[in-house]
Amino acid sequence: MANAVAAPNPYGFGFVELSPTVLYRAPPDKIKSSGAFITKEPSLILLTSWMNASPRHVARYTTGYQRLFPSSRVVLVTTSALHFLVQSTNQRIKDLEPALDILKNIQPEVRILLHAFSNGGVIAAWLLATTYRARTGQALPISKAIFDSAPGSQGYTASLAAFAVGLPKNPIARGVGSGLLRIVLGVWFCYIYFTAKETIVDTVRKALNDPDLFPTHAIRLYVYSSADEIIRWQDVEAHASEAQAKDYRVQKVKYLDSGHTAHLLHDENRYWSAVTGLWDSEYLSSPGSIVVAW
Template sequence: MAALSDFSRVNEIVLVRSPASEDRTLSAEGSLSSRSSKTTLAGGGATPETILLLSWGDAAARHIEKYTSMYTKLYPGAKIILVRGGVADFLYRWDRAQRKLVEPAVKILSESADESTLLVHVMSNAGSKTWSTINKLYRESTGRPLSNAVTIMDSAPGRWRFGQTWTALSRSLPRAFLPRMALSFVFGMILSVIQLKDFLTPGLDILDAVREQMNDATAAGKGARRCYIYSDADDIIGTGDVEEHAKEAQQKGWAVELVKFQGSTHVGHYKQNPERYLESIQKTWFGRWNN
């Protein structure tokens, strides 16, 4: 069976999976009408009705499926909106094009979810960049920020550093020697231009702008909470960058939990210790970090 075969593809980056029990109609524009009952756990706590999963850069479908399967088992009554981020969003895709691509996801969120029933899962810098684009449109559509939803930050957010960015990009390159060398040269040139532009032009770079938007002090609602899952062995996202962002979020009103893994690779924390990873998600959703 093909990876993500139980998802309906809306466009090249947005896919949607609805619960099997849900009577639904999905259009090419992302409009979704549904009738489903609210799922509850023993103890009376409501589970998420919608999960927004923002994948890491150019992740293979078979790798993303580990997380969609995780959520299907953990919260079977939830709708899953998957948005796949990539290198293009950083290097050559214009902001207008990015906004158009995520519009279907925003439309579904606006029509069928609110922050009290929504769980957002952000993965790496690509997921953070996608979050930023969706948040802008969501706020324009609803008047509310996406940052008030319960949010899992997996290996994010980092900063724009040439070495770490190159490491991330290199993992999306083809294995064949000639295409890999050609694209390495192209990506290297583009990164150098971006680096030079950031040096000569005042203002925030791409990732600093995303980090600032995530911690917009006017957006922190009462009870809004986040969990940062990260590692001391991540070669793309520095522990200090994650901890700094988490500390700032806490100072600005978010309830924050830091879950630091030892030795796990970039976005590899679930693979290393699935029990701890799942526990972190569940405790964040219910706000039971001290239990």
């Protein structure tokens, strides 16, 4: 990281690219207080973005965290459709090496906040956790976790909607891309059906509640919406219930009309209040309760 040179970055001020999918931001030398009543800021914030997320949209979260926790380091992991369609797991892990190196060198007193978005983000978090476990024998060293619009289940319609986010805006190119995407996903789901194989989303869904990968002491917050057309709110709440049954401490913030990974846009103050509430206290209100956000 010492050789990286800071430059203007679409993901936010101060980010440097460590690999094709990992970016890093160190806190500035001079830090202005956020004004929030936070007992102790996270030492490190690990963000794993949703698939095909535009830098402009991700920057809303990175700049928000910069205002809220100005002294925190930030590791950002991005994901794209290519990672799932053509990239091998070994290559994906190679791209994640800078993030893994940072996690491997974390000291015991360091407090880490994981913030994963959509299925793409939780898959990235899972790959980090499984690789970290294989190398260290330990669960991912996180203190708190936020699952935004995740996890869902993998179906054809939801997958098509998720992958379509990255298609070109040009109507002709988008039409061609959509047709090819439908064929590829159709073949894939036929293969899954006839071979009875478990999908990656189903694998990760179970793994998120595996204490060998994600420690039970890390209180987690689920943020989701009944209006999400990609991730069903029923799937999120079912996963939260499964987590509670395995001794994870859970909080849920349910929006009624915000879109997929768009809860921040719907009500920024409520969103960041939930984040600070998770970080600075044992519970937002009471174990397992649902805070409804209009």
